Amino acid sequence: MTKKITISWTVLTILSLIVALIFMFPLYWAAVTSLKQETEVIDPNWSIFPRILSLAAYLDVLTKSAIGTWYINSIATSVGITLLVILISMPCGYALSQIDFVGRKIILLAVVVSIMVPGTALVIALFVLISDFNMINTWSGVILPQVLSPVCVIVYKQFFDQVPKELREASIIDGATEFQILIKVYMPLNWGITTALALVTFIGAWNNFFWPFIMTTKAEMFTVPVAITSVSDAYGIFLARDMAVAILAALPVTAFFLIFQKRVTQAIMLTSGIKG
Amino acid sequence: MKKYSNSNFWGLLLAFPFIFFYVLFLLYPTIYTLLFSFTDSPLIGWGKWVGLENYIKLFNDKLFLKSLKNTFVFVFWTVVPNTLIGLMCAMMINRLKNPYIAAFLLACFFIPHILPVTVVTQVWSWMLSKQYGIIQEFLEFLGYAKIAFFKKKQFAMPAVAIVTIWWTVGFNILLFIAGLKSINPEIYEASDLDGANSWAKFRYITWPLIWPITALVLTLQLIFQLKIFDQMYLLTAGGPFNSTLVVLQLVYKQGFQMNRGGYASAIAMVLFLIIIVVSIMQYYVLRDKEKDK
Numbered sequence: 001m002t003k004k005i006t007i008s009w010t011v012l013t014i015l016s017l018i019v020a021l022i023f024m025f026p027l028y029w030a031a032v033t034s035l036k037q038e039t040e041v042i043d044p045n046w047s048i049f050p051r052i053l054s055l056a057a058y059l060d061v062l063t064k065s066a067i068g069t070w071y072i073n074s075i076a077t078s079v080g081i082t083l084l085v086i087l088i089s090m091p092c093g094y095a096l097s098q099i100d101f102v103g104r105k106i107i108l109l110a111v112v113v114s115i116m117v118p119g120t121a122l123v124i125a126l127f128v129l130i131s132d133f134n135m136i137n138t139w140s141g142v143i144l145p146q147v148l149s150p151v152c153v154i155v156y157k158q159f160f161d162q163v164p165k166e167l168r169e170a171s172i173i174d175g176a177t178e179f180q181i182l183i184k185v186y187m188p189l190n191w192g193i194t195t196a197l198a199l200v201t202f203i204g205a206w207n208n209f210f211w212p213f214i215m216t217t218k219a220e221m222f223t224v225p226v227a228i229t230s231v232s233d234a235y236g237i238f239l240a241r242d243m244a245v246a247i248l249a250a251l252p253v254t255a256f257f258l259i260f261q262k263r264v265t266q267a268i269m270l271t272s273g274i275k276g
Numbered sequence: 277m278k279k280y281s282n283s284n285f286w287g288l289l290l291a292f293p294f295i296f297f298y299v300l301f302l303l304y305p306t307i308y309t310l311l312f313s314f315t316d317s318p319l320i321g322w323g324k325w326v327g328l329e330n331y332i333k334l335f336n337d338k339l340f341l342k343s344l345k346n347t348f349v350f351v352f353w354t355v356v357p358n359t360l361i362g363l364m365c366a367m368m369i370n371r372l373k374n375p376y377i378a379a380f381l382l383a384c385f386f387i388p389h390i391l392p393v394t395v396v397t398q399v400w401s402w403m404l405s406k407q408y409g410i411i412q413e414f415l416e417f418l419g420y421a422k423i424a425f426f427k428k429k430q431f432a433m434p435a436v437a438i439v440t441i442w443w444t445v446g447f448n449i450l451l452f453i454a455g456l457k458s459i460n461p462e463i464y465e466a467s468d469l470d471g472a473n474s475w476a477k478f479r480y481i482t483w484p485l486i487w488p489i490t491a492l493v494l495t496l497q498l499i500f501q502l503k504i505f506d507q508m509y510l511l512t513a514g515g516p517f518n519s520t521l522v523v524l525q526l527v528y529k530q531g532f533q534m535n536r537g538g539y540a541s542a543i544a545m546v547l548f549l550i551i552i553v554v555s556i557m558q559y560y561v562l563r564d565k566e567k568d569k
Contacts, residue, residue: 013377029403030398030399091291091294092291092295096291107295120503121524121548122302123544148297148298228394246399250391253391
């Protein structure tokens with residue numbers, strides 16, 4: 001009886017590994033293609049592993065495209081978005097959680113309601129606004145439509161709600177201002193949540209296609225995800241090179257995810273409405 | 277909440293940065309889009325007030341009705357399949373005894389979700405490429421002719437749906453695994469004593485207990501997929517013959533390519549309202565479930 005169960009577990013494990021391998025195949029195939037020579041890629045006698053390992057496609061991308069500039073654009077805008085999201089969401093979450101001030105209830109309601117608002121449906125108005133600011137084709141133009149994160153405010157509020165009230169009262173007696181209490185008590189107690197929110201915000205900003213696509217028209221202002229489509233448009237069909245660009249675009253976020261897997265998954269669950 | 281002497285000052289000061297961005301990048305654009313939709317404006321600058329004319333035109337505009345239909349067809353192809361596949365994979369991973377293998381599998385399924393959409397579309401354009409795509413080799417092996425997936429009416433929408441599911445299912449798996457882990461194993465042990473088979477366990481224990489998560493995933497998916505633009509634009513650009521043109525792409529097309537800002541805003545307002553209605557539905561569905569617990 002026990003033996004029979006063990007066998008079925010093994011079968012199940014092997015089956016699920018096969019499913020996962022099939023699922024991962026497109027990424028494997030992209031990586032392998034990027035390491036082949038262009039002539040081998042279109043050879044009808046395809047092979048599952050490169051006959052000759054070649055970095056030519058990567059060299060091609062690194063030397064002939066503006067990928068360095070695109071990386072800088074991506075890093076600058078993603079870091080900018082992440083910093084702004086944290087800097088504006090945390091104090092607001094703190095105020096809504098700890099301070100009894102006039103308008104608190106209305107602001108809380110406005111924040112909750114705005115979670116429903118689809119930002120992309122406001123694309124016409126936001127484009128006009130950004131162009132009124134003369135920020136088309138600038139980092140600011142890419143950053144500003146992405147800095148409002150009501151979900152982050154709510155997550156901060158929930159976590160600040162759980163901090164023992166004694167800590168706050170003690171600080172008030174010591175004469176600390178609300179700002180000092182936030183910086184010296186509430187923020188250090190919640191570094192974990194700040195890290196988690198910063199990570200998912202960064203990944204989301206790095207991956208965002210829509211806003212940089214709308215707000216930039218010049219190739220030198222593209223972020224990496226927008227630029228990789230322009231590579232295939234501008235220089236003809238080179239599949240190994242297309243895959244090399246895709247792999248280079250995917251590397252930073254994949255590395256981030258693999259290093260901070262626990263924090264990233266925690267934050268994704270928090271921001272999608274599961275308290276974890 | 278202890279009253280502090282300067283609480284109004286500090287509360288408003290600390291909330292101010294968020295409120296500032298809220299007004300500038302959310303409230304103002306919403307009002308602007310609404311007002312703009314009652315005008316015949318170009319993309320930049322105000323035209324004249326035309327009242328409800330755009331909206332009347334809209335519901336006689338075949339292309340708009342088509343884009344609305346296409347969006348719902350895409351929702352049909354993605355929302356329920358993505359949720360069910362997510363649940364199935366989560367149950368599969370949750371059953372594995374070895375925690376390292378389980379973590380490895382979860383990571384495998386989750387990695388596509390953290391990739392930029394353009395990486396996903398590049399990889400799948402290559403997989404499905406008519407000339408050299410490996411899927412074509414597979415079709416040939418099965419005895420079928422090559423298919424230009426994104427250029428044939430009957431294949432374009434399902435193909436984009438499959439790519440979307442591959443890209444996003446990891447997110448659903450993650451939520452479902454969290455839900456499955458929260459089910460008390462003693463309930464299953466008790467049902468073992470009663471001699472329940474696997475189907476009965478799923479039907480009478482797992483399904484009802486996981487339902488709040490299922491409702492969450494379904495509604496999140498619905499809201500997310502209604503906003504479809506990126507993958508569709510990148511893989512089919514709305515073609516062939518507008519058969520995959522979705523609402524948000526029509527907004528983009530009317531606003532940016534045909535310079536009709538007012539009309540595009542009216543289309544955007546319809547999408548805006550649909551998503552708000554679905555979100556309010558979601559709120560009530562999830563709230564009722566909280567009460568049941």
